[in-house]
Amino acid sequence: MAYRSLTELADQLERGETTAVELAQQYLARIEAHNPTLNAFVHCDAEHVLAQAEASDAYRAKHGARAMEGLPIAVKDIFCTSDGPTQCCSNILKGYHAPYDAHVITRLKEAGAVLVGKTNMDEFAMGSSNETSAFGSCRNPWHTDCIPGGSSGGSAAAVAAALTPAALGTDTGGSIRQPASLCGITGLKPTYGRVSRRGIIAFASSLDQAGAMTRTVRDAALLTGTISGHDPADATSAADAPDVDWLAACETRDMQGLRIGRPKEYFIDGMDPGVRAAVDAALEQCKALGAEIVDISLPHTQYAVAAYYVIAPSEASANLSRYDGVRFGHRCEHPEDLLDMYTRSRDEGFGAEVKRRILTGAFALSSGYYDAYYLKAQQVRTLIRQDFQQAFEQVDVIATPTSPVPAFRIGEKTDDPLTMYLSDVFTIAVNLAGLPGLSQPCGMVDGLPAGLQWIAPAWQEGRLLAAAAAYEAATPWHQQTPADFTAGEQA
Amino acid sequence: MDIDVKNVAMLARIRLTDAEATELGPQLERIVGYVEQLAAVNTEGVTATAHPHDMAMPLRADVVSNTNQRDALQTAAPKTESGLYVVPKVIE
Numbered sequence: 001m002a003y004r005s006l007t008e009l010a011d012q013l014e015r016g017e018t019t020a021v022e023l024a025q026q027y028l029a030r031i032e033a034h035n036p037t038l039n040a041f042v043h044c045d046a047e048h049v050l051a052q053a054e055a056s057d058a059y060r061a062k063h064g065a066r067a068m069e070g071l072p073i074a075v076k077d078i079f080c081t082s083d084g085p086t087q088c089c090s091n092i093l094k095g096y097h098a099p100y101d102a103h104v105i106t107r108l109k110e111a112g113a114v115l116v117g118k119t120n121m122d123e124f125a126m127g128s129s130n131e132t133s134a135f136g137s138c139r140n141p142w143h144t145d146c147i148p149g150g151s152s153g154g155s156a157a158a159v160a161a162a163l164t165p166a167a168l169g170t171d172t173g174g175s176i177r178q179p180a181s182l183c184g185i186t187g188l189k190p191t192y193g194r195v196s197r198r199g200i201i202a203f204a205s206s207l208d209q210a211g212a213m214t215r216t217v218r219d220a221a222l223l224t225g226t227i228s229g230h231d232p233a234d235a236t237s238a239a240d241a242p243d244v245d246w247l248a249a250c251e252t253r254d255m256q257g258l259r260i261g262r263p264k265e266y267f268i269d270g271m272d273p274g275v276r277a278a279v280d281a282a283l284e285q286c287k288a289l290g291a292e293i294v295d296i297s298l299p300h301t302q303y304a305v306a307a308y309y310v311i312a313p314s315e316a317s318a319n320l321s322r323y324d325g326v327r328f329g330h331r332c333e334h335p336e337d338l339l340d341m342y343t344r345s346r347d348e349g350f351g352a353e354v355k356r357r358i359l360t361g362a363f364a365l366s367s368g369y370y371d372a373y374y375l376k377a378q379q380v381r382t383l384i385r386q387d388f389q390q391a392f393e394q395v396d397v398i399a400t401p402t403s404p405v406p407a408f409r410i411g412e413k414t415d416d417p418l419t420m421y422l423s424d425v426f427t428i429a430v431n432l433a434g435l436p437g438l439s440q441p442c443g444m445v446d447g448l449p450a451g452l453q454w455i456a457p458a459w460q461e462g463r464l465l466a467a468a469a470a471y472e473a474a475t476p477w478h479q480q481t482p483a484d485f486t487a488g489e490q491a
Numbered sequence: 492m493d494i495d496v497k498n499v500a501m502l503a504r505i506r507l508t509d510a511e512a513t514e515l516g517p518q519l520e521r522i523v524g525y526v527e528q529l530a531a532v533n534t535e536g537v538t539a540t541a542h543p544h545d546m547a548m549p550l551r552a553d554v555v556s557n558t559n560q561r562d563a564l565q566t567a568a569p570k571t572e573s574g575l576y577v578v579p580k581v582i583e
Contacts, residue, residue, distance in 0.1 A: 040519050099563045192543045206542055235549055236542070317503055324504070326576050333571035335579050343506035355505060356515060362503040363494060376529050378539035383532065384538060417518055418525055431572040435541020458544060 002162035006219040013070050020070030024053035027072050042135045044117030052114045068363045069112035074164040076155050077118040088201045089133040092217050092323045096411045102199025105125025106229040111226045116164050120154030123351045125203045127151050128423045132353040142484040146407035149179030155213045155214040156183035161485040165216040172207045174427025177439035181402035181451025184441045187213045189219040191458045192325040192434035193238035196231030202316035209432040217468045221246040221290045252466035255291035261395035265301035271404035278443025278450040281399045294395050301382050310364050310377035317361030325364045338347040348406040385433045392457045401440040402451035438464040441477035
């Protein structure tokens with residue numbers, strides 16, 4: 001039962017075949033059994049989970065079911081919750097309890113979801129492997145010597161191993177899509193502005209967006225529909241976003257007339273041949289479903305990583321200036337004076353990767369360098385947006401690999417930060433352009449999942465879901481489960 | 492490029508130990524060296540993107556929308572007294 005989708009679980013609840021309490025007990029038992037191996041959860045309070053499930057069953061009995069009644073959802077440790085700790089997997093926020101719920105958490109609670117806990121992540125979402133977490137690496141359920149991807153690695157691993165049927169992540173440069181790809185699940189980063197960022201600990205404010213990590217495309221639609229919508233308390237949340245008929249889009253079963261762009265810059269030398277073969281086969285499958293594959297070019301792609309590693313660290317260095325040891329978070333012992341308190345608290349509280357990014361940003365924004373780095377990167381960002389705008393005059397959606405390689409080994413890329421940065425080469429441009437992107441499983445490479453990424457114009461999540469749902473219905477990849485975590489599982 | 496990493500760290504209010512500076516300095520230089528490829532892009536006359544959708548900043552009515560939550564907000568503070576945040580002496 002654990003490997004069932006949200007949609008199947010909702011049906012079972014509706015038919016009275018199970019209860020929210022039974023579901024909660026089942027997933028809690030799996031978390032207890034498998035989390036010591038995976039380290040996917042950094043916080044889980046069983047008593048509190050069961051209390052929410054009991055309340056949900058009571059609500060259903062009295063009023064009927066809300067949109068996500070009784071469905072267990074895990075959330076990345078980046079979402080502020082008024083219950084339990086919110087630590088962003090950083091020592092500077094160890095023991096921090098947020099005074100309020102993030103907007104998306106409020107949405108989930110109002111829809112009747114049962115929040116099962118906080119998932120592991122790279123510290124402040126800065127990383128592609130989950131190895132920068134202050135709570136230790138999370139492991140990939142398909143091969144526990146491998147990374148689950150990052151930064152939403154805990155959410156991806158938890159869904160892949162069915163410790164929860166679905167989870168929320170955030171995506172600043174690929175942090176939902178890349179771990180979804182590496183763990184063989186579906187991940188949807190909505191259009192920038194679709195989902196409120198209020199109460200999501202800020203990394204790079206012009207890029208951050210929350211989204212769903214699930215077993216199926218329909219589940220991603222259900223969860224995204226629940227958390228999206230205008231929030232007056234977030235000035236970047238769009239008030240006039242075009243609506244999406246989330247679940248109806250997932251009924252699509254063919255690709256008749258769909259023009260799929262295949263950008264040559266995303267099929268490069270140096271990518272894993274197995275991943276390339278899987279994505280090539282996926283595009284053949286799309287053709288068989290009626291799609292037309294159109295060769296396109298996104299000429300500024302090669303500059304996306306460089307532009308991102310100016311813009312994101314610059315925004316991060318500003319956002320993370322709030323951790324100063326005054327109002328919340330870690331303060332060093334016995335500060336000599338105010339400056340000593342700031343500088344020592346921050347040195348002790350931040351990990352190496354967070355420091356690297358803050359320093360990169362502080363350098364790019366410093367006097368004399370602003371035009372050469374920050375302004376230049378923002379101009380290149382415009383060119384990257386224009387590449388997509390021109391491409392979408394020819395095609396409806398774009399298909400690419402999500403990650404050039406399958407999951408790599410823990411420790412393999414930690415010596416050289418730049419090598420790690422390049423693992424996001426296929427996901428970063430989507431954030432720079434503010435577009436929606438979806439990753440879904442499309443094959444296996446030596447026992448590790450490969451992912452197919454769909455990109456659509458702004459606000460056209462419906463196109464992503466339609467294409468992905470048709471592909472999913474025609475292929476078996478989303479049904480694969482990692483063998484080590486099926487033990488004791490009853491059908 | 493030669494970067495004075497301790498100076499940059501001071502701008503960011505982070506005190507690096509000597510060992511950290513020795514490790515982070517060359518890494519920062521390599522990252523900056525990588526992003527310098529942006530100089531090859533012709534951006535003459537290209538406007539900068541600060542927000543992906545060219546959205547205007549919305550305005551709200553100028554009315555009080557929050558209640559006083561001082562006590563709740565200060566529970567997370569390292570040190571408070573009489574509703575104030577306590578920090579080391581600033582003025583001698």
